[in-house]
Amino acid sequence: MQSKALEGVKILDFTWIAAGPLTTIYLAKCGATVVKVESMAKPDGVRTSPPYIKGKAGLSRSMQFSNDNANKLSIAINLKHPKGIEIAKRLVAWADIVAENMRPGAMEKLGLGYEDLKKINPSIIMFRSSFAGQEGPQSRLSVTGTELQGLCGFTILTGYPDRDPIPPWGAYTDLTVPALSVGMLAGALDYKRKTGKGQCLDLGQFEASLHYLSPALLDYFANNRSQTRNGNKCDYAAPHGVFRCKGDDRWCTIAIFTDEEWNSFVKAIGNPSWTSDSRFAGFVERKKNEEELNRHIEEWTINITAEEVMNLLQGHGISAGVVETAADLLQDPQVKSRGFLKKLDIGEGETLSHQGLGFQLSKTPYETSTTGPGLGEHTEQVCREILKMPDDEFIELFTSGVFE
Amino acid sequence: MNSKSTTSASILESFKVLDLTDEKGMLCGKFLASIGAEVIKIEPPGGDRARNLPPFVNDTPGPGMSLYYAGYNTNKKSITLNIETEDGREIFKKLVKDSDFVIESFSPGYMRKLGLGYPELSAINPRIIMTSITPFGQEGPYSQYKPSDLMCFAMSGLMYLVGDPDGTPLRISVPQSYSLGAAEGFGSSMIAHYYRERTGEGQYVDVSIRDSMIKTTIGILPECEVNDRVMKRGGAYWVIRHKPNKMLWACKDGWITFRLHGGTFALATNRQLVKWMSEENMADDFMLNVDWENLDMDQADDELHRKFEEPVGKFFMSHTRQELFEGALARNIMLLPVSTVEEVANSPQLEFREYWDEVDQPGWDKGIKYPGAFIKASETPCVKTQPASSIGEHNEDIYKGRLGFSNEKLALLKTANVI
Numbered sequence: 001m002q003s004k005a006l007e008g009v010k011i012l013d014f015t016w017i018a019a020g021p022l023t024t025i026y027l028a029k030c031g032a033t034v035v036k037v038e039s040m041a042k043p044d045g046v047r048t049s050p051p052y053i054k055g056k057a058g059l060s061r062s063m064q065f066s067n068d069n070a071n072k073l074s075i076a077i078n079l080k081h082p083k084g085i086e087i088a089k090r091l092v093a094w095a096d097i098v099a100e101n102m103r104p105g106a107m108e109k110l111g112l113g114y115e116d117l118k119k120i121n122p123s124i125i126m127f128r129s130s131f132a133g134q135e136g137p138q139s140r141l142s143v144t145g146t147e148l149q150g151l152c153g154f155t156i157l158t159g160y161p162d163r164d165p166i167p168p169w170g171a172y173t174d175l176t177v178p179a180l181s182v183g184m185l186a187g188a189l190d191y192k193r194k195t196g197k198g199q200c201l202d203l204g205q206f207e208a209s210l211h212y213l214s215p216a217l218l219d220y221f222a223n224n225r226s227q228t229r230n231g232n233k234c235d236y237a238a239p240h241g242v243f244r245c246k247g248d249d250r251w252c253t254i255a256i257f258t259d260e261e262w263n264s265f266v267k268a269i270g271n272p273s274w275t276s277d278s279r280f281a282g283f284v285e286r287k288k289n290e291e292e293l294n295r296h297i298e299e300w301t302i303n304i305t306a307e308e309v310m311n312l313l314q315g316h317g318i319s320a321g322v323v324e325t326a327a328d329l330l331q332d333p334q335v336k337s338r339g340f341l342k343k344l345d346i347g348e349g350e351t352l353s354h355q356g357l358g359f360q361l362s363k364t365p366y367e368t369s370t371t372g373p374g375l376g377e378h379t380e381q382v383c384r385e386i387l388k389m390p391d392d393e394f395i396e397l398f399t400s401g402v403f404e
Numbered sequence: 405m406n407s408k409s410t411t412s413a414s415i416l417e418s419f420k421v422l423d424l425t426d427e428k429g430m431l432c433g434k435f436l437a438s439i440g441a442e443v444i445k446i447e448p449p450g451g452d453r454a455r456n457l458p459p460f461v462n463d464t465p466g467p468g469m470s471l472y473y474a475g476y477n478t479n480k481k482s483i484t485l486n487i488e489t490e491d492g493r494e495i496f497k498k499l500v501k502d503s504d505f506v507i508e509s510f511s512p513g514y515m516r517k518l519g520l521g522y523p524e525l526s527a528i529n530p531r532i533i534m535t536s537i538t539p540f541g542q543e544g545p546y547s548q549y550k551p552s553d554l555m556c557f558a559m560s561g562l563m564y565l566v567g568d569p570d571g572t573p574l575r576i577s578v579p580q581s582y583s584l585g586a587a588e589g590f591g592s593s594m595i596a597h598y599y600r601e602r603t604g605e606g607q608y609v610d611v612s613i614r615d616s617m618i619k620t621t622i623g624i625l626p627e628c629e630v631n632d633r634v635m636k637r638g639g640a641y642w643v644i645r646h647k648p649n650k651m652l653w654a655c656k657d658g659w660i661t662f663r664l665h666g667g668t669f670a671l672a673t674n675r676q677l678v679k680w681m682s683e684e685n686m687a688d689d690f691m692l693n694v695d696w697e698n699l700d701m702d703q704a705d706d707e708l709h710r711k712f713e714e715p716v717g718k719f720f721m722s723h724t725r726q727e728l729f730e731g732a733l734a735r736n737i738m739l740l741p742v743s744t745v746e747e748v749a750n751s752p753q754l755e756f757r758e759y760w761d762e763v764d765q766p767g768w769d770k771g772i773k774y775p776g777a778f779i780k781a782s783e784t785p786c787v788k789t790q791p792a793s794s795i796g797e798h799n800e801d802i803y804k805g806r807l808g809f810s811n812e813k814l815a816l817l818k819t820a821n822v823i
Contacts, residue, residue: 005599018622030595045669049623050702051630057702063626133780136756141733142673146642146651147740150661155652155742157577158566165742167652167661168576169565170642175620176584179591180435184779186594187415187439190601191784199783206751207759208778211431212583214475216745219459221772222471226746227459229577232554235458240554242563242572249636251564251573255552314549321555323573326628326635329561329618337544340615341625353629358588358616360541362522362608364599 004031005364009189012088012095013037013072014112016044018145018174019129019205020101021068023181026357027097028071029366035091035382036072036373039079040404043375044069053350060374063352069372070344070354075383076376076403079110083402088112090387092120096189101129104139114200123198125188129181133204145171145205152209157216159229166229173209179358180208238286242323243298245306251323252306254297254313259283261318268316269300342368379403414440415784419597421505422446422496423480424487427454428551428613429509429537430476431586436505436593437479438778438786444802445480446487446496449821451795461768467795468767474792476583478763478774482793483802484823487518491822496520498807500528504600505593507535512542522608532606533596537589541612556581560617561624568639584620585613647704650713652742655720659742660728662720664712666701674699676735677716686719749773761789799823 009032013024021036021044028034038044043059046068052061075091078084089112092098098117100107107113107128114126131148132139149155149172159166181203192198210217216227232253234240240255256262259282266275274280274296279289286293301309306322313320322328329335330353338360341353354368383389383397397403417440423433424446437443445452456465457472486492497520500506506525508515515521515536522534539556540546549555557563557575567574589611600606623644624635641648642663651663665673674696681687690711720728725741732739741747754760757780760773777786803809803823817823 005595022619026591026595048667051626063630064623067626132753133757136753138733138753140736141738141740142736143738143740144663146663147661147738150652150659150742151740151748153743153745153748154576155659155661156744158574164640164654165652165659166566166568166574166637166639167642169562169620169637170622170644172620175622176587179584179587179616180778182591183435183587183594184415184439184781186591186598188781188784190598191415193602197783199781201782202780203778204757204780207754207757207775210748210759210775211778212580213578213745213748214775215457215459215472216578217749217775218471218475218772220745220749221774222461222768222770223459223463225459226744227577228744231577232572232575234554234579236456237552240552242554242558242574244572251558253552253554253558253563255554257552317550319550319552319555321549321552321559323558323563324561325564326561326621326624329621329625330629332559334540334544334546334614335618338541338612338615340612340618350630352626355619355625356615357592358585358613358619359592359609359611361592361596362610363605364596364607 003364004367005361006030006032009033009097010095011035011097011099012091014098014100014102014107015129016101017046018068018171019177020099021046022174023127023129023178023185024072024099025068025070026178026182027185029357029368030364034072035378035386036069036074037077037088037091038074038375039076040375041078041080047375053346053348060377063346066346066352066372067354070368071370072373073378073382074373074376075379078402078404081402083397083400085111087387087397087402089120091382092117092124094386095121095124096192097125097127097185099127103142104130104134118198121198123192123196125185125192125198126200127181127185127203128201129177129203129205131204132206134202145174148173148205148209152206153213153216157213157227157229160231161228173205176212177203177205177208233290238283238290239293239297241294243294243301243309245301245309246304247306250306252301252309253319253321253323254309255319262286264316265313265318268312268318272300344368344371346371376403413784414787416441419505420444420503421507422499422503424506424508424510425537425586426452426509427457428539428582429507429586429589430454431583432507432535432537432589432593433480434476434478435587435590435778438789439784440787441505443480444499444798445477445482445793446485447482447795449484449486449823451484455795474765475774477792479787479790480793481798481802482796483799484796486822487520489820489822491817491820493518493520495807495822497528500525500532503529504531505533505535505597507537507589507593509537512536512538512547526606530606531600531604533593533600533609534606535589535593535609535611537585537611537613539613541615542610553579553581556585556613556617560614561621562617565621565624565635565637567637569637573637581613581617585611585616588616647701647706647709649701650709653717653720655728656722656724658725660720660725660739661742662739664701664709665738666699666704668697670738671696672736673738676737680731680735680737681715681719684719684722686715686722688715691715763789763791765791766794796823
């Protein structure tokens, strides 16, 4: 068996929903032991997200949850029970990292704030991901990535300038921050290994996500311009857009940045007469007459499939890509050749393709090996193997409702 | 083991990065620099093409004026080097000898063709981590596709989910795909770094921008695979769990984001909203009589959504964004305003957190603010933002200072268009 990059790393994971679990999943797939803490009273909210195994709802039946929590162990601990907190603290002593993405203040209320953790384990790394960071006038608001994408500016920057903005899909910011969190966590682990020092890592999803909007923010600070949405246009390319193709709701992108690409494009589509119009000669003219240019191009794309547009144009060295649907992605030859999706038996005779990570490591490949855990599936295993708990103690705690 | 000792409170202090990326990967090097690495950007003579990308300071194009470039290349040094020449390659290999990371975003195969692939670089320095950031990864049927940020966004599945149901699929106007791919490059390079420090072994990291983006389409793949249902864009609605759920709402002076959630997760927020609406006599019988505790969004039908949207929509329309935001903060309601860029720049929360870094870029008529630390680390804080370097600003420093080249050699290399 090949070794894993994060073998031996131990994570006590209080995260839930998206931004947190989608961070710790990198670590779990790269070989870290991730113990996810939940309770019957407060399960990860994604456990109640369909689709479910055999279409039947249940806390251990959500397919999305399995995708987001593969390779992790689950322990159920009732944190309202005093003995429950004691078990959690024993796991803090074991862990390298304690991860959480609750509302700021919630961990302190449980007696599991950074100061508390440090007393138990002086070299602990506490990773905290929240909407706006641990302090500040807005930090205590409970919100999700769905709302946060609006506050960050992603929404105002999506759509057409003369129409309502469009919120990007789902909870966009929950997906922009995990890779940054992972980079810092791997660094903090190395720092701890070398110096023995832990620390508190306070990630505000608002702050981290703004790095993806730097050009617009700098434009404001330098030029006092508050950028807005501009459809699919790009200041330095024409055409640059999404074109309707043959079929039901089928589309392909085309982006042309240079005259050389333009000439190839004209050739690729068979030198139609409109392309020799002086209004499309040179970038400046094409940009000026972009709407008309797009109309001409769509008259061509509408009669052929998106795949044909992509294949033909890519064959001529022009950037073009099918606007893929979920069904396209599941069949995509490139996705298949990368092994990005890994089919796992998820129980009761069903399978689910679990998504991978965005990279491959040559010597320590990541692996998606087990489905997301049932709630409390590893409670006994964690108590026995990690906490070395004697049988009678486990039974006593179990019967008094600590593991619910 | 071969690890370096770290004494200073910056994670990558004493680590060196050679950054060959263009716009596809430049944010990766920025993040490595922000946690303390010395990042040397290696540009072809004449500079990285990304230096020409708008917007520009004072709307004046020029190599030092691109805000797009400046934002994504902070805290890096810059040297020029033509790795397509024999001399250039030899110099590059010398630099690899005492570097820790090489990051690049050329077309797959380009570095190998130059004799600078991972096998060659690791023979020179087995500790090296080489990270390639490309649209589809190094191999496979699409790997040689001509790239664009737009194409990566479309092929990730995200674009199909953004826009009006009967309108054209849309991207976010500020390019996202390359940045998310670069962030994935940062995260994965650091995982490889942890392993390298533990074992002394470097490795090759192959990042796919598209795969990094697919993850943003959360929810759609299981739904399609299991239920054969292809989710699509819904304009102001998130088409999830069978029924479109409104997330964008108009108010007096713009829009806010808010979503009807069910069950215990949203119990407090829903009750608070009803309370607020009743205080203003805007909660109708429907709102007052919903059993919020047992509201199950999987069972919610169009009728329920309509009955909810009407009074809530009216309520939001009777307030400004600021009023709604303040009310949400006071009552802890899951609601946020749709900010303009100007409002983000003036956020009191960001000011309280001292988020922005004031940066003086030589050649600009004033210092401006930049996004600051992406995370607050108590023991190893991110370094303060320093301006991007001009083309070849550190040629003397690196070539003479580090490699010990004479003035004569430097002049010769310049003449031969190597640097």
